[in-house]
Amino acid sequence: MLKFFNNSQRERENEDISIDLNNIPKHIAIIMDGNGRWAKERNLPRVAGHKAGVEAVREIVKECSTLKVKYLTLYVFSTENWKRPVDEVSALMSLLAEYLKKEFKELNDNNVIINYIGDISKLPTICQRELIASHKDTKNNTGLTLNLALNYGGRAEITRAFKLMYKDIKLGKISEKDINENMISNYMYTKDMPDPDLIIRPSGEQRLSNFLLWQCAYSEFWYSNIKWPDFRKKHLYRAIYDYQNRDRRFGGIK
Ligand code: IPE
Ligand code: IPE
Ligand code: MG
Numbered sequence: 001m002l003k004f005f006n007n008s009q010r011e012r013e014n015e016d017i018s019i020d021l022n023n024i025p026k027h028i029a030i031i032m033d034g035n036g037r038w039a040k041e042r043n044l045p046r047v048a049g050h051k052a053g054v055e056a057v058r059e060i061v062k063e064c065s066t067l068k069v070k071y072l073t074l075y076v077f078s079t080e081n082w083k084r085p086v087d088e089v090s091a092l093m094s095l096l097a098e099y100l101k102k103e104f105k106e107l108n109d110n111n112v113i114i115n116y117i118g119d120i121s122k123l124p125t126i127c128q129r130e131l132i133a134s135h136k137d138t139k140n141n142t143g144l145t146l147n148l149a150l151n152y153g154g155r156a157e158i159t160r161a162f163k164l165m166y167k168d169i170k171l172g173k174i175s176e177k178d179i180n181e182n183m184i185s186n187y188m189y190t191k192d193m194p195d196p197d198l199i200i201r202p203s204g205e206q207r208l209s210n211f212l213l214w215q216c217a218y219s220e221f222w223y224s225n226i227k228w229p230d231f232r233k234k235h236l237y238r239a240i241y242d243y244q245n246r247d248r249r250f251g252g253i254k
Contacts, residue, residue: 017234017241019067025197025243027071028064029219031211032057034203034227041227047091052229054099063233065110065144067240071193072146073117075211079153093124096150100130104137111143117189118152119160145193152189154213161187161214190215198243202226202235218250 032053039049057074064072077092100114107114114134121128131148164187168174174183185191195215199208204225208216222239224231247254 017237019237019240020244021067023244024067024069025240026069027073027194027196027198028069028240029073029075029196029199029212030060031075031199031201031205031209032228032231033201033205033209035229037203038227038229046088049227049229050088050092050095054095056228056231057099058103059232060236061107061112061144061146062110063236065112069144071196072144073149073190073196073212074147075149075152075209077118077150077152078210079118079151079156080210082151090124093127096148097124097126097130100127100134104134107134107146108138108141111141112138113141113143113145114138114148115145116148116150117157118150119156120150122151147190147193149211153210154208155210157189158214185214188214195219198222198239200224200236200239202228202231218248220246220248 035049035053036046037049038052039046042048061072076096081092082089104114114131116131116135120131123131127150131150161184165174165179165184190212195217196212196219198221199212199216199219200222201207202224204223206221206223212219220243222242224235224239226235
């Protein structure tokens with residue numbers, strides 16, 4: 001049921017909108033953008049924006065878990081983000097390791113499965129270790145799957161899929177007749193996961209930046225000018241509310 005509260009209650013902004021709990025997107029993906037500009041507006045170094053962004057991650061992961069979203073994919077670091085200054089890249093990697101260390105207990109207590117997509121072998125060893133251990137210790141949980149996209153690029157993922165497929169063809173495991181869309185999906189990092197229903201990009205940019213290219217065929221997009229460090233529960237609710245009011249036709253007619 002959709003219900004608007006009156007203006008006197010507007011300060012309780014996140015309760016302004018009530019969303020239909022029976023129509024929560026199964027998979028939400030977020031391009032967490034705008035940290036650098038958030039910091040610049042405050043005359044702070046870019047890294048301060050990334051640090052502030054961690055608070056938004058905490059809140060949104062918690063909310064998605066409460067709303068019983070099954071998969072939340074967060075774009076943390078793209079295959080193109082290596083172009084940034086070394087100091088910024090190291091700060092991002094340290095924040096990642098710190099996040100996993102600090103948040104592990106709460107995530108695990110909340111039944112969250114910590115997962116990653118992308119080529120993590122290029123990440124600092126400490127990050128790889130934290131990621132592998134967090135995944136191992138949470139993989140039997142049954143709640144929200146938190147996919148951290150790290151050194152992830154949609155084209156890199158598709159290229160990797162081609163390589164894996166080529167190997168399997170050479171080994172005689174598959175032949176031309178086995179190749180279909182489902183089978184290709186199974187060569188992606190997101191194997192066994194539904195495609196994202198909703199892709200959220202804050203910060204005002206309206207592009208995919210190489211995110212989930214194979215999986216986004218029929219995803220609904222939601223943009224906002226809010227910068228990631230300011231993204232809160234009320235923005236998530238607004239995105240879900242808008243999603244619930246869209247007509248997903250998948251090429252058909254209603
Ligand atoms: C997103 O914020 C974080 C990463 C890409 C790692 P940005 O750092 O891209 O912030 P802007 O786009 O420069 O404001
Ligand atoms: C996309 O943001 C990557 C992440 C949020 C991790 P970017 O800031 O790297 O994207 P562009 O450069 O604006 O397209
Ligand atoms: Mg950016």
